[in-house]
Amino acid sequence: MAELLFFIAGAGAVAGALGTVMLRNPFYSVLGLVSHLLCLAALFLLLRAEFVAAAQVIIYAGAVMVLYVFVVAYVGGADEPLSSPGPGLRVAAPAFAGLLLVELCIAILGSGLKALDGEGAPYEAGFGSPAQIGELLLTKFLLPFELASLLLLTAAVAAVLLARRRGGLADPRALSVADVVRGPADWSQGDAPAGTMQEAGGPAER
Amino acid sequence: MSISWYLVVSAFVFCIGAAGVLVRRNPLVVLLCLELMLNAGNLALVAFARMHGNADGHVFALVVIVVAACEVTVGLGLIVALYRRRLPIDVDRMRELQG
Amino acid sequence: MSATGWAWVVLLAPLAGTLVIALGWRALPGRAPGWIGTGAITVSFAAAVATLLDLQSRGEEERQLVSSAWDYAKTAGVDAELSILVDPLSVLMILVVTGVSALIHLYSVAYLASDRGYARFFAYLNFFVFSMLLLVLAGNFLVLIVGWAFVGAASYLLISFWYRRTTATEAGIKAFVINVVGDVGLVLGTYFIFQGTGTLDFLGSFEAVQDSFGRNDGELVAGCCLLLVGAFAKSAQIPLHTWLPDAMEGPTPVSALIHAATMVTAGVYLIARMHPLFEQAPAAADVGAIIGCLTLVVAATIALVQTDLKRVIAYSTMSQIGYMVMGVSAGAYAAGLFHLMTHAFFKALLFMAAGSVIGAMAGTQDLDRMGGFRRSMPFTFGCFVVGGLALAGVPPFSGFFSKDELLLLVGDRGGWHWILYGFGYLAALLTAVYTFRMIFRAFLGEPVAEARALERGELHHAEHHTNPATGEQEDTDVGFPGPEHHIAERAPQMRAAMAVLAVLATVAGLLQIPFGVTHLVDGFLEPTFAESELYERNPSDGQIGLGLVLGALVGLGGIFLAHLIWVRKPGTSAALRARLAPAHQLLARKWYFDEAIDILVVRPFALAGRFCQQVFERVVVNGFFVGGTTGAVRAGSAAVRAAQSGYLRLYAALLLLGGGALTLYFLIASS
Numbered sequence: 014m015a016e017l018l019f020f021i022a023g024a025g026a027v028a029g030a031l032g033t034v035m036l037r038n039p040f041y042s043v044l045g046l047v048s049h050l051l052c053l054a055a056l057f058l059l060l061r062a063e064f065v066a067a068a069q070v071i072i073y074a075g076a077v078m079v080l081y082v083f084v085v086a087y088v089g090g091a092d093e094p095l096s097s098p099g100p101g102l103r104v105a106a107p108a109f110a111g112l113l114l115v116e117l118c119i120a121i122l123g124s125g126l127k128a129l130d131g132e133g134a135p136y137e138a139g140f141g142s143p144a145q146i147g148e149l150l151l152t153k154f155l156l157p158f159e160l161a162s163l164l165l166l167t168a169a170v171a172a173v174l175l176a177r178r179r180g181g182l183a184d185p186r187a188l189s190v191a192d193v194v195r196g197p198a199d200w201s202q203g204d205a206p207a208g209t210m211q212e213a214g215g216p217a218e219r
Numbered sequence: 220m221s222i223s224w225y226l227v228v229s230a231f232v233f234c235i236g237a238a239g240v241l242v243r244r245n246p247l248v249v250l251l252c253l254e255l256m257l258n259a260g261n262l263a264l265v266a267f268a269r270m271h272g273n274a275d276g277h278v279f280a281l282v283v284i285v286v287a288a289c290e291v292t293v294g295l296g297l298i299v300a301l302y303r304r305r306l307p308i309d310v311d312r313m314r315e316l317q318g
Numbered sequence: 319m320s321a322t323g324w325a326w327v328v329l330l331a332p333l334a335g336t337l338v339i340a341l342g343w344r345a346l347p348g349r350a351p352g353w354i355g356t357g358a359i360t361v362s363f364a365a366a367v368a369t370l371l372d373l374q375s376r377g378e379e380e381r382q383l384v385s386s387a388w389d390y391a392k393t394a395g396v397d398a399e400l401s402i403l404v405d406p407l408s409v410l411m412i413l414v415v416t417g418v419s420a421l422i423h424l425y426s427v428a429y430l431a432s433d434r435g436y437a438r439f440f441a442y443l444n445f446f447v448f449s450m451l452l453l454v455l456a457g458n459f460l461v462l463i464v465g466w467a468f469v470g471a472a473s474y475l476l477i478s479f480w481y482r483r484t485t486a487t488e489a490g491i492k493a494f495v496i497n498v499v500g501d502v503g504l505v506l507g508t509y510f511i512f513q514g515t516g517t518l519d520f521l522g523s524f525e526a527v528q529d530s531f532g533r534n535d536g537e538l539v540a541g542c543c544l545l546l547v548g549a550f551a552k553s554a555q556i557p558l559h560t561w562l563p564d565a566m567e568g569p570t571p572v573s574a575l576i577h578a579a580t581m582v583t584a585g586v587y588l589i590a591r592m593h594p595l596f597e598q599a600p601a602a603a604d605v606g607a608i609i610g611c612l613t614l615v616v617a618a619t620i621a622l623v624q625t626d627l628k629r630v631i632a633y634s635t636m637s638q639i640g641y642m643v644m645g646v647s648a649g650a651y652a653a654g655l656f657h658l659m660t661h662a663f664f665k666a667l668l669f670m671a672a673g674s675v676i677g678a679m680a681g682t683q684d685l686d687r688m689g690g691f692r693r694s695m696p697f698t699f700g701c702f703v704v705g706g707l708a709l710a711g712v713p714p715f716s717g718f719f720s721k722d723e724l725l726l727l728v729g730d731r732g733g734w735h736w737i738l739y740g741f742g743y744l745a746a747l748l749t750a751v752y753t754f755r756m757i758f759r760a761f762l763g764e765p766v767a768e769a770r771a772l773e774r775g776e777l778h779h780a781e782h783h784t785n786p787a788t789g790e791q792e793d794t795d796v797g798f799p800g801p802e803h804h805i806a807e808r809a810p811q812m813r814a815a816m817a818v819l820a821v822l823a824t825v826a827g828l829l830q831i832p833f834g835v836t837h838l839v840d841g842f843l844e845p846t847f848a849e850s851e852l853y854e855r856n857p858s859d860g861q862i863g864l865g866l867v868l869g870a871l872v873g874l875g876g877i878f879l880a881h882l883i884w885v886r887k888p889g890t891s892a893a894l895r896a897r898l899a900p901a902h903q904l905l906a907r908k909w910y911f912d913e914a915i916d917i918l919v920v921r922p923f924a925l926a927g928r929f930c931q932q933v934f935e936r937v938v939v940n941g942f943f944v945g946g947t948t949g950a951v952r953a954g955s956a957a958v959r960a961a962q963s964g965y966l967r968l969y970a971a972l973l974l975l976g977g978g979a980l981t982l983y984f985l986i987a988s989s
Contacts, residue, residue, distance in 0.1 A: 019220045023228045030232045030255050034239035039247050046251050049232075053258055056225065060269045065261075065277045072284055077254075077291050084295045085247055088302045103242070109971070110238035113978050117230035120985050121223055131221060134272030145274050146281070154278050161285045168289035175296035178303075240970050249966075310966045317964030 019059055025052035039085050043078060050074040062141045225266040233259035244310050246301075250294050257287045321372040322385035325404045327365040328412055329455055331358045332448035336441050343437035352427035355440035359423050359447055363416035370409050381405055381845040382521065384457050398518055403457035407846040410655060410839075411454035411587055418579045418662050419447045421815040425670050426571040428809035429677070432800030433569075439479060443575070446472035450580050454587055458518045459508045462588075466504055466548070469581055470497035476576060477568040482797030485787050489564035496561045500551020503544045510541030511595060524594040534601050542595055542602030545588060546609075553585030553639045555613045560912050562636055566628040566683075567787075569799075570673030573628060578635050578669055579662035586642040586658055590651050593850055597649075606647030607728070611738045614640030616909055618748035622755070623905045625685045627672050630756045634709065635665055637745060641724060644738060649852025650727035652830075656839045657720035660826050664708035664717055667819040671701040674812065675760060677803035679768050680780040685756065690765030694772035698806050699761050701816045706757050708823040710750035712873040713866075716827035721746065722869040723832060729865075730857045743872055750876020751883075758884045777803065832862050 029049025033042045050073050057066035139145050150158045232255055239252030261280045268276025301308060319327075335358025339351045346354070373381055386401035402408075423443065430439055449472050453465030471494075478490030512518055514537055515526040531538040549555070554562035554577075565577055576582070589596060589606060596603040614637045621633035638661050645654030675691060675698060676683055692699050708717040725746075729739030768778040783792045783801070794801040806812040829838045847853040883890045895902050904910070961972070 016220055019224065023224070026228060027231050027235070030235040033248070033251050033255060034235055034242070039245055039251075042248050042251050046254060049255065050258065053262060056228070056262060057265055059220075060225065060265050062265045062268065062277050062280070065265055065280050068281060068284060069261075072288065073258075077288050080291060080295060081247070081251070084299060088247065088298060088308060106238045106241035106971070109241070109974070109978075110234040113237060113974065114230055114234040116978060116981060116985070117233070118227060120981060121226045121230060123985075123989075131270075134270060136269075136272045140272065141268075141274060141277055146277055149274055149278050150281075153275070154282075157278070157282055161282050164289050165285060168292040172292045172296045175293070175300050237974050241967055241974070313966060314964030316969075317962060 015059060018055065022052045022055035022059065025049075026056065040082075043081050043085055046081075047074055047078050050078070060141075061136065064141055064143045064146045222266050222270045226263055229259045229262040229266065231259075232256075232262070246294075246298055246308060246310050249310060250291065250298075254287060254291070257283060319368070319372075320383075321369045321376075321404050322383050322402065324365045324369040324372060325385065325402055325408075325412075325455060326387075328362045328369060328416065329402065329448070329451050331362040331365065332444045332451065334358060335444040336448060339437055339444065340441040343441070346437065349427060349431065349436070351437035351440045352423070352430075355444050356420060356423035356427060358444055359416055359420040362447070362451070363413075363420050366409070366412045366416045369404060370413060373404065373406065373409055378845055384519075384521065386457070390460065395516065396518065398458065398460045400461060401457035401519070402455040402461070403520055404455070405846050406843045407587075407590060407655070408454050410659070410843065412451055414659050414662050415447065415450050415454065415580050418666050418819075419443075419575060421818055422571050422575045422579075422666060422670075424811050425574070425673075425815040426569075428811040429571055429673055429804050430569060430800070431804065432794075432802035434794075434796040434800060435479065439476075439569070442472060442475045442479070443571070446476060446576065446581075450584070453584055456520075458520055459512065459523075460518055463501070463505060463508065466552070466584070467501055469552070469584060470494060470501065473497065473565070473576055473581055476572040477565045479568055479572065480798055483567065483785055483792070484790075485785060486567040489561070489567040493561035493565050496551050496558050499558060500548040503547025503551065507541045507544030507546075507548065510537050510544065514538065514541075520591070527594050527598050531598055534599055538595065538599040539601045542592070542599045543605060545592060545595075546602060546606050549585030549588045549606075549643070550609065551585075552588075553582045553643060554636050555585070555609050555640060555643055556616060557911065557915070559613065559617075559636055560908075560915060563629050563632050563908070566626070566632050570628070570669055570676060573632070574666045574669035574673070577632060578665035582635060582639050583642070583658050583662070586639065586646055586654060589643065589646045590655060593646070593649075593651060593847065593852075596647065597850060597852065603647045603649075607644050607735070607738060610640045610642070610644030610647060611741050612640075613637065614644065614745045615741050615748075618745040618752065620905050620908050621752040622748060623902060624752075627675065627683045627685050627688070627756065627760065628669070629683075630685070630752060631665070631668050631672060634668075634749065634753065635661075637749060638665070638709075641721065641742065641745075644742070645724040645728060648728045648731050648735060648738070649850070649855075650724050651847050651850070651853060652840045652843050653720065653724040653727050655843065656830050657717075657724050659839075660708065660716035660720040660823070663819050663826055664705045664715075664823040667701055667816060667823055668705040668709065670812065670816050670819070671698050671705060671806070674698040674804075674806040674816075675702075677805040678772055678778065680778050680803055681783075681799060682786045684786070685759050688760045688766060689763045690761070690769045691772070692761040694765065694769045695761075695805065695807055697813060697816075701806070701820050702757050702761065704820045704823055706753045707873075709753050710873045710876055711746055711869050712750075712877070713870050714824075714827060716823055716825070718869055718873065719827035719830055719832070722865045723830065725869075726832075726857055726862060726865040727855060730855055730861065731852075743868055746869065746872045747876045747879075750873050751880045754877045754880035755884055758880060762885055763888075772805075777805065777808070779803070832866065833859065 026049050029045050029047075029052060032045030033049060036042050036045055050069060054066040054069045054074070057063075057069060236252045236255030236259060239255065240249055243249050243252065261283050264276045264280045264283070268274060268280075298308065306312075335355050338358075339346070339354055343351055373383075382403065382405040384401055384403050386399040388400055390398040390400060392398075423440070426439065426443065430436055433439065446469065449465055449468030451465075453462060453469055456462035456465055474490045474494040474497075477493050478487045480486050508518070511523060511527075514530040514535075515523045516530070517523055517526065527538070547558070551558040562577060562582070566573055568576075596606070617633045617637035617640060621630050621637065624630045624633060638657070642654045642657050642661070645651075645657065674695065675688065678691065678695060678698075679688060682688075704715070708715040711718045711721045713719075721742075725739055725742040728742065729736055765773065771778045779801075783794055783798070784790060785792055792798045804812065806816055828836060830836060830840065844853075883894070907913070961968075
């Protein structure tokens with residue numbers, strides 16, 4: 014039974030991943046990722062990681078993906094033409110990924126870890142339960158826990174900053190990404206002499 | 220199933236994500252593929268935690284999820300800002316690091 | 319104090335004078351630098367006399383004293399100290415140098431009184447005297463070379479004293495470059511000799527020369543010939559003589575001191591000092607004698623056609639130094655040095671008198687524009703005549719005795735030396751001719767405008783100051799001559815100096831009258847040349863008599879000839895010039911030595927320099943080495959820069975590639 018579930022979940026995860034990568038419409042890619050996440054949650058359950066599975070579903074699939082959906086809806090994201098990949102990467106990237114896969118498999122399967130062949134160490138009850146996770150978070154991993162919360166704070170502040178509505182530009186000139194994070198005073202409007210190409214707003218042909 | 224199967228699945232997903240990062244031009248999708256890679260890592264972590272019988276891997280995976288959430292926040296914020304400024308939402312057109 | 323103590327005072331007094339003037343000239347009022355300079359040299363002269371007295375009070379055997387101040391380098395094989403050698407030769411030299419220098423300093427106090435560079439002049443002049451004294455008092459090759467180089471530097475500083483005149487600075491550079499050639503010869507010669515004898519010390523070297531080298535040993539001959547190169551450059555002998563006429567760009571006291579009495583005699587001193595080496599390598603000595611003879615003839619012929627007053631006297635100096643070089647190379651040491659002494663007196667006198675005439679002409683030195691100064695400048699005329707008679711070798715003036723003894727002893731060597739003897743008398747005739755040509759043209763005949771003005775009591779001043787040689791406009795500020803000119807008739811200091819020299823030029827001959835009447839110079843110098851086989855020579859009375867008669871005849875005959883051509887029949891000179899036009903051209907162009915040196919030396923070097931700069935420097939060094947390095951770095955960085963394309967995906971690819979490679983590495987490493 015576990016094997017069957019494993020194969021279904023595993024196939025679903027891989028299929029979701031493939032869908033994320035290969036589907037042209039960003040909406041569909043997001044949906045693909047969501048399905049991937051759900052299958053991954055199933056795999057977590059098979060590995061007795063209940064809390065992580067729940068967290069995955071609630072946080073990842075529930076919050077992060079919803080955020081993605083919102084942004085995709087806002088930004089739009091037109092269908093990308095299929096032949097768009099940049100110079101030489103169309104063929105090279107899948108080939109490279111394939112090689113990487115081979116390498117990783119050799120690493121995993123060819124390593125001398127005997128325990129990989131087993132089903133895992135014997136575990137006591139409560140393994141992977143919220144109680145255990147909570148205890149670990151507050152004792153052994155207190156510092157990472159606090160740092161993670163700090164990181165969340167930073168991200169929240171960053172999000173507010175980035176989403177701030179600026180004064181706007183008189184004319185929608187082409188700007189560089191660097192201007193976005195700089196303040197309005199640094200935007201060079203008109204023909205002020207610029208020191209570097211970046212300050213001038215990019216290469217001359219723009 | 221032995222743990223190595225889970226690891227193989229993790230490797231698959233990681234490689235698919237890597238290929239996706241290299242191939243797609245829409246930064247939203249690139250971020251999605253990054254998520255794929257992170258998740259693959261998570262799967263590997265949890266698999267090893269199971270192997271050792273040690274829940275440290277779960278905590279690690281939780282922290283990875285937190286990090287992923289933060290990264291998504293900031294990345295999407297950037298993309299929204301780009302969109303607001305009417306810049307092309309295209310990874311290949313953002314070349315300020317050139318030179 | 320002992321002789322060496324006094325010798326140190328002699329050496330250091332001018333140095334003190336230089337330092338005081340050079341460092342404190344702003345604080346010294348008016349003419350004080352001049353008096354300080356003169357005072358320093360006078361102290362030096364007094365100390366030289368004291369050295370003489372002390373030296374003479376010792377026994378004959380103890381008259382070669384060495385005194386060291388400190389060691390320079392005492393390493394394996396080299397023992398270099400700052401040491402001076404006090405012996406009759408050096409005492410003679412320091413007496414002449416300090417004596418004549420003191421008089422010239424006195425002369426300069428008046429001559430340069432209105433010059434803005436007054437203090438600088440005396441600082442340089444004192445420095446020069448210090449260098450010359452260092453040269454003649456040197457006790458080993460190292461100090462000699464140091465003094466030699468300093469003298470060259472001082473000469474450069476003084477020739478280009480009026481440094482805003484291009485002609486002066488060019489002349490200074492020319493003198494310095496030729497002197498450096500001589501310096502190289504001197505140093506290389508020292509090397510050859512040091513290599514054989516193993517010591518830099520003079521006395522030690524001289525003692526060791528017979529054991530270290532065979533007679534006419536190749537290395538010793540090479541070393542001595544290189545020393546001769548140094549001597550020729552300093553003493554303006556052919557072919558390194560072209561700097562001396564141009565050096566007349568310096569002020570007249572400089573010409574008097576450096577280019578008549580002291581610096582140009584350094585070569586003569588060198589040969590006399592190194593006589594043991596030259597006697598062991600007679601081939602080199604013969605070279606010296608031949609070059610000396612060649613110079614004295616060529617210079618005398620050129621002086622016949624010169625129209626610049628100072629240049630006539632300059633070529634005359636070259637000729638007389640040729641006599642001295644010939645003399646000391648042929649072994650007539652005492653005679654050569656005696657002639658050095660008398661020459662210093664009458665040549666300095668002639669230059670001083672020339673300075674007076676040039677002052678009356680407001681800076682012009684052109685003989686063609688002078689004439690008839692006899693009545694307006696009687697004192698100067700008298701000095702000129704005294705100096706001219708001494709130079710021409712008319713008895714009983716000093717030049718007669720010294721020149722005749724020199725030629726006598728040269729001829730006494732026998733063999734081919736009789737040719738040198740003959741040329742010597744021929745040139746003596748020419749000497750008398752050109753000397754009195756100069757005097758007759760400048761002083762006799764119709765007075766020119768400046769002379770008439772002077773008779774009325776006005777000293778002529780030029781309305782616009784110009785360079786007398788090129789006619790360029792000048793002012794009278796620093797770097798140019800001052801606005802006023804000075805003549806002997808009006809300046810007591812100039813008169814005093816010239817009077818002393820005139821007396822000396824007249825009576826110095828009494829020091830060494832032939833037939834054994836007096837032989838003070840001979841006897842005095844005996845301890846230095848004691849072991850020389852050429853020193854004691856006794857020509858027969860007949861030869862002595864013949865020489866004296868010949869000398870007198872030649873001198874008087876030359877004066878008569880000059881009188882005939884330039885006074886009695888005024889058109890003769892122009893007629894001769896027309897008849898002998900090619901010869902005149904050759905002499906007027908100074909036997910084309912300048913052109914020859916230009917073609918043989920200057921142009922090849924310039925070509926080599928251009929080649930080095932344009933081909934080697936530009937292509938090989940700049941292009942290949944420097945440019946190649948930068949080009950390689952640029953290419954490398956361009957290659958690396960290609961990776962900075964700005965493509966996000968390329969970066970991601972590289973990241974993953976790197977990660978994969980790392981994994982691969984660990985995979986392989988652990989298996």
